[in-house]
Amino acid sequence: MELEPFLHTAADLIAVPSTADRPDELHRALELVLDVVGGGFTVERFASHGKPSALLYRPVDGPRPPFRVILNGHLDVVPAPPEQFTARREGDRLYGRGAQDMKISALVMAHVFAELAPLLPYPLALQLVTDEEIGGRNGTLHQLEQGVTGQFVVIGEQSGLEIVTDSKGILQARLTATGRAAHSAYPWHGDNALLTIMEAVRALHTAYPLPTAEAWATTVNLARVDTPNSAFNQVPALAEAWLDIRFPPGEPGFDGRGAAQIAEHLGDICGPGVTVAVEHADAPHHADRARPEVKALQQAARAQGFPGGFLRKHGAADGRFYSQRGIDAVIFGIGGAGLHGPDEYADITTIVPYHRALRDLLAAI
Template sequence: MINQIISLSKKLIEVPSVQENKKALKKVLEVAKKELKEFTIEEFEKNSVPSLLVYHGKTRPKRFKIILNAHLDVVPGPDRMFKPVVKKNRLYGRGAYDMKTAAAIELLVFKEMAQKVPYPLALQIVTDEEVGGFNGTKYQIEKGVRAGFVIAGEPTRFGVNNKAKGILWVKIKTSGKSAHGAYVWQGTNAILIMNQVLSKLIKLFPIPKKNAWKTTVNVARIETTNQTFNKIPDNCTALLDIRYRPEDKKTLLEKIKKVLPENTTMEVVSFEPPQFTDKENPYVLILRDSVKRIGGKLAPVVAKHGSSDIRHFNQVGCDGVTFGPWGLGSHTDNEWVAIRSLSYYYLMLKDFLKSLE
């Protein structure tokens, strides 16, 4: 089986399926489709982003019990990374860890199990996770695709990732009163007002000294239309990138609004939901059992700072986690997956699907 896994992974890695290369997105799906001829393949496309939904049987059920979700798009990298190499028990290449190898395994497990399990199982393959998943996973959900539980094969080193932070992007605009720079008492400086606002925000959400599960604020940009020295600026805009914990979602906007003085506006540019599935969810417990049975150790439940396509499912009440093999260096120029972990990953997924019968 390991040879099959590596051979298919290599074929997927060889296609430079970065977001800008729409031809390659189609091509990488062709590689997958070739392996799945005995199944129903529904093809989706939105804004030139293709995706697949694969299952056994003629018609799509209202709700799958399980969806194995995989993304075959990758972040850009140097050309050499699209020539996969096996070296010292590792498979190197762009997407080796995030997440073409896991995708290959999900595909092979699906192929083996889809006709055997007594419940509806689907394989969902998308090509835009790295840019938000709006035209892939989210689009399929808009078209009615649902599941009791979704597993996305993102890099987790056998951890079961049940929650991830949401993203809030806001523009805050303060306004003051302009005057000549020599007569500062005659004006109100909008930059100084902004300075106070930002201090209060950082007090509310202090910058952690190290990795911590906390809501954070990054001041990404500050600007004013004023271009000269001798004028008091009457406007200031700050761009904030806020990464929030699921548990902070309800109170977040209120908290920020409270520190804004009069004549200050806040524009929400993007408010992406967090990812959250209860760690006591029965599927989570069964998956962790499978990891223990096959791997010998109990899988830790882990939180992630960056989100995944699972959040789109959470939005419509479907639970899910990310769960993937062992490796390192996703999004870097030195990306690899540990070959020994691949057979384990295969067996764990298979054991999980069997345990649900």
């Protein structure tokens, strides 16, 4: 893979504003990467709730095989101002929305797949999705529900050529409190639902204190507090809070529990007067660091001059959908910084080593 032509294509991909609210642009990003791969492969197309995805593999006689390795990349990005969709190169940095998260890694995966899939003695798949930033349920999860499966998965999320074997679980919940309206001059005649909600949030933060530095611990983010009350001089009779909770493996009350059990656990902490509804709950992601593919990937990273160490990620990624099915998935991607921010960039010096490391991994299996 030649770097300069690759960077021109990368700039074209960054220029596609493939956000969740622009379905045409999601399709355009997907088609651009499919064009990079070229012909000669089976391309299965999927769609769920307007989100397209694709699965590519070497043609076979008969049904789709279980894959020895799946390379997984997402092509959607979070919203950004228009100027961030114009790639900008400064020294060894390529700036732009999606440069680090994760259009560049996905594009490298497409090159590696096109180069090696016809030659490997086992079935290799390239999985391209367009909904990871909004949860991944209509891309990776949808494909798994359609029977796609494999033995080992590499997800190209940013990692600086380190290997992520653990990610926190994620759940989103709504707290609702119902009180009694009254004139604010006579609060003893009412029951303030907002105060009930705030007491519940304080109780949750007492149970799960907010870390002041990085910690492999459960975190409770208060994302929104709302009430339909529209008058200064009225006691609110209804209030709602949105929570985003991240939890490590083995966390009591969350890990290994269903939505109803988690809601009961949160309700016990919040106290009376609060109803808890868990909208989504996904278990933590974990991969066995001792399995041969992980060791081969570590050796491949080290052969490129990188430590190839192990990381744990606080954010969730599509690897959790594989982990829930007993399939080991690791995150392994390029370097860079600033994801989801105004100065997101890819470290250009990591692109070629990343390409070589992926090739070495696939050749070693």
